[in-house]
Amino acid sequence: MTDKIEYSRQDDIAVLRIRNPPVNALSQAVRQGLSDAMDRAEAEDGVKAVLIVGEGRAFIAGADITEFGKPPQEPFLPDLCTRIEGSPLLVVASMHGVSLGGGLEVALGAHYRIAQPDARVGLPEVHLGLIPGAGGTQRLPRLTGAEKAIEIITSGRQVKAAEAEELGLVDRVTEGDPEAVGLAYVRELLSTGAPRRPVSELPAPEPIDWDATYDSVLKKGRGQISPATAVRAVQDSAEHPFAEGMKRERAHFMDLMQTDQRKGMIHAFFNERAVGNLPELKGVEPRALQSVGIIGGGTMGAGIATAALLAGLNVILIEMKQEAADAARERIAGNLQGAVKRGKLSESRYEAMMTTGLEVSVNYDSLRDVDLVVEAVFEDMGVKREVFGRLDAVCKPGCVLATNTSYLDVNEIAAATSRPEDVIGLHFFSPAHVMKLLEVVVADKTAPDVVATGFALGKALGKVSVRAGVCDGFIGNRILAVYRTAADHMVLDGASPFQIDKALTDFGFAMGPFAVADLAGLDIGWATRKRKAPHRHPEERVPTYIDRLCEQGHFGQKTGEGYYVYEKGKRGGTPNPKIAELVAEEQAERGITPRDFTDEEIVRRYMCAMVNEAAKVVGEGIARRPLDVDMTLLFGYGFPRFWGGPMKWADIQGLDNVLADIERYAQEDAWFWQPAPLLKKLVAEGRTFDDLNKAAS
Numbered sequence: 210m211t212d213k214i215e216y217s218r219q220d221d222i223a224v225l226r227i228r229n230p231p232v233n234a235l236s237q238a239v240r241q242g243l244s245d246a247m248d249r250a251e252a253e254d255g256v257k258a259v260l261i262v263g264e265g266r267a268f269i270a271g272a273d274i275t276e277f278g279k280p281p282q283e284p285f286l287p288d289l290c291t292r293i294e295g296s297p298l299l300v301v302a303s304m305h306g307v308s309l310g311g312g313l314e315v316a317l318g319a320h321y322r323i324a325q326p327d328a329r330v331g332l333p334e335v336h337l338g339l340i341p342g343a344g345g346t347q348r349l350p351r352l353t354g355a356e357k358a359i360e361i362i363t364s365g366r367q368v369k370a371a372e373a374e375e376l377g378l379v380d381r382v383t384e385g386d387p388e389a390v391g392l393a394y395v396r397e398l399l400s401t402g403a404p405r406r407p408v409s410e411l412p413a414p415e416p417i418d419w420d421a422t423y424d425s426v427l428k429k430g431r432g433q434i435s436p437a438t439a440v441r442a443v444q445d446s447a448e449h450p451f452a453e454g455m456k457r458e459r460a461h462f463m464d465l466m467q468t469d470q471r472k473g474m475i476h477a478f479f480n481e482r483a484v485g486n487l488p489e490l491k492g493v494e495p496r497a498l499q500s501v502g503i504i505g506g507g508t509m510g511a512g513i514a515t516a517a518l519l520a521g522l523n524v525i526l527i528e529m530k531q532e533a534a535d536a537a538r539e540r541i542a543g544n545l546q547g548a549v550k551r552g553k554l555s556e557s558r559y560e561a562m563m564t565t566g567l568e569v570s571v572n573y574d575s576l577r578d579v580d581l582v583v584e585a586v587f588e589d590m591g592v593k594r595e596v597f598g599r600l601d602a603v604c605k606p607g608c609v610l611a612t613n614t615s616y617l618d619v620n621e622i623a624a625a626t627s628r629p630e631d632v633i634g635l636h637f638f639s640p641a642h643v644m645k646l647l648e649v650v651v652a653d654k655t656a657p658d659v660v661a662t663g664f665a666l667g668k669a670l671g672k673v674s675v676r677a678g679v680c681d682g683f684i685g686n687r688i689l690a691v692y693r694t695a696a697d698h699m700v701l702d703g704a705s706p707f708q709i710d711k712a713l714t715d716f717g718f719a720m721g722p723f724a725v726a727d728l729a730g731l732d733i734g735w736a737t738r739k740r741k742a743p744h745r746h747p748e749e750r751v752p753t754y755i756d757r758l759c760e761q762g763h764f765g766q767k768t769g770e771g772y773y774v775y776e777k778g779k780r781g782g783t784p785n786p787k788i789a790e791l792v793a794e795e796q797a798e799r800g801i802t803p804r805d806f807t808d809e810e811i812v813r814r815y816m817c818a819m820v821n822e823a824a825k826v827v828g829e830g831i832a833r834r835p836l837d838v839d840m841t842l843l844f845g846y847g848f849p850r851f852w853g854g855p856m857k858w859a860d861i862q863g864l865d866n867v868l869a870d871i872e873r874y875a876q877e878d879a880w881f882w883q884p885a886p887l888l889k890k891l892v893a894e895g896r897t898f899d900d901l902n903k904a905a906s
């Protein structure tokens with residue numbers, strides 16, 4: 210038996226304790242250990258029942274994801290679950306923490322399940338581009354019915370113990386030490402002569418409208434294939450005997466294992482965790498963080514305040530005038546009330562946050578004792594420098610002074626203080642209490658413990674924090690500016706914004722770039738174009754057709770008209786017919802003969818522009834590693850998770866193919882399509898972006 214399973218006897222019960230920290234993933238050694246321990250329990254005299262428990266923070270978090278992509282090793286998990294279920298002994302699982310994926314499948318192989326009240330169970334394989342592959346799609350529907358099983362599997366959500374009990378997924382919920390309550394339950398079952406109860410022997414689920422369910426899940430998945438595949442696997446559970454259903458589930462699972470989507474999603478899973486592990490911060494202690502000051506109570510400031518309050522921090526928010534201060538308080542209250550409505554925050558905690566947790570003031574002196582200040586005022590260098598001068602005068606020594614600027618030079622802002630080592634950029638994304646991304650922007654003189662404090666704040670707020678260097682737009686907005694331009698160029702050359710949006714949402718983006726522009730407000734891009742106009746290179750192509758719409762006061766969703774026309778009370782918009790006219794005028798002025806684009810070409814050009822700029826961002830050290838770009842795009846820009854991020858996408862396409870396309874596009878517009886030196890270097894060396902990630906970790 211492997212040392213991953215501790216075997217002990219409690220009278221006539223064999224206790225199998227899984228010990229594979231941190232989360233008891235089902236590695237080969239764990240699977241082997243469980244299999245051996247079952248053999249031993251069955252062979253030993255006097256054993257009537259087996260209790261399976263997990264040590265540490267979870268029962269079992271699922272299959273060991275680090276083994277995916279390598280040749281599978283026996284014993285295979287589906288066989289292990291069937292072996293547990295087939296035991297002549299009574300088998301009980303006592304679940305605490307999470308039981309996810311293969312972890313729940315092992316428990317479903319047991320004959321009875323007891324759980325702690327705060328336990329959560331689920332089958333999250335779709336988040337890894339997979340479906341449950343150890344009987345989850347066959348056993349779960351036999352307990353919950355097909356419809357509920359499909360909902361649980363395709364959402365991948367974690368089901369709380371109470372709901373799991375209601376659904377028949379667990380038989381009992383009892384608080385206490387998992388082994389102690391498990392043993393008591395087994396003894397009770399033995400004393401009442403409870404029979405073995407294999408889930409596989411329960412009747413198959415009733416049929417539902419499989420095709421309609423498949424279609425709706427496919428549509429909801431926006432290009433992701435595994436949730437729809439799960440519907441077919443559950444259908445198999447209804448239409449075939451259990452053993453045949455298991456075979457079919459395995460076949461689906463192994464097919465999905467080979468897909469790019471599985472590779473992309475597992476890349477996302479690990480790098481979401483790796484992105485905060487910066488070698489340069491090893492051993493660097495963050496500064497103490499209990500109270501946060503925020504300058505400016507607009508949408509951004511109020512969002513940051515909301516996130517900080519929800520994380521249990523005290524917040525002092527500064528506004529210029531009492532009226533604005535009152536409005537900021539209202540905004541924060543509204544945000545927190547949203548959390549109350551969604552059941553994420555109790556009324557009493559809400560009251561405490563709004564009274565003792567939050568102070569809204571018009572006096573900078575209130576910031577005297579705070580540990581960190583985030584400035585979220587108007588995006589203007591003069592205004593920001595004035596704010597930082599005042600903060601320098603008021604804040605205690607060691608207070609971290611952060612700016613939420615989206616593109617201004619953090620070095621210049623830091624220079625407005627006598628302590629540039631305490632100054633950092635913390636670039637939140639709106640709404641700041643919802644969006645997961647935080648760019649931690651490190652200026653030339655920022656002290657390492659200030660960087661560590663930025664990451665500590667991000668962690669406390671539940672954000673995915675990415676280290677960025679100083680440049681116009683940092684990582685995300687700098688890359689966005691370029692792929693947006695690629696989309697604009699395609700419009701000038703003949704593709705409609707609506708075709709582009711559709712091609713990109715079909716690719717998996719949450720929204721297309723033109724719908725996003727309408728949502729953000731066309732005035733933002735207009736202002737940026739005006740700001741950048743004096744610095745443009747003569748060969749730079751900057752379409753101006755949309756400026757004509759802005760000049761007429763149409764700024765997208767907020768004014769009811771932009772690329773799309775929005776009717777009050779209706780979701781989404783319809784294409785604005787004026788766009789075609791404005792584009793045609795500009796094409797005529799520039800002497801462009803419009804041509805057709807396929808959806809495939811649209812995606813390719815957009816992605817190549819993104820990857821090329823991203824390679825420049827990494828090459829210049831603005832992002833430390835390709836994975837920093839991937840996580841930025843995934844968590845701040847609606848990039849489809851199943852591609853893993855633009856750099857992962859490029860690795861999957863082959864960097865030589867991506868470079869060849871960029872060089873081909875450069876024959877039309879050499880100024881825009883200048884290949885990134887890093888991309889050329891990697892192609893020459895036959896290396897990938899992922900090789901760089903590995904080298905940096």
Ligand code: 3H9
Binds near residue numbers: 273274287482
């Ligand atoms: C499956 O089961 C397939 C089967 O149906 C069929 C098979 C044939 N494997 O997230 P954390 C690591 S698919 C390996 O920071 P938390 C994680 O990388 C699987 N490693 O903690 C991290 O490492 P590090 C279905 C894993 O408390 C450390 O554990 N299961 C695994 O915030 C701590 O993780 C899932 O998809 C794993 N399965 O959250 C569950 N899980 O410290 C995936 C975690 O080096 N896991 N690690 O960075 C999770 O959702 C969360 O990790 C969990 C804990 C909720 C468990």
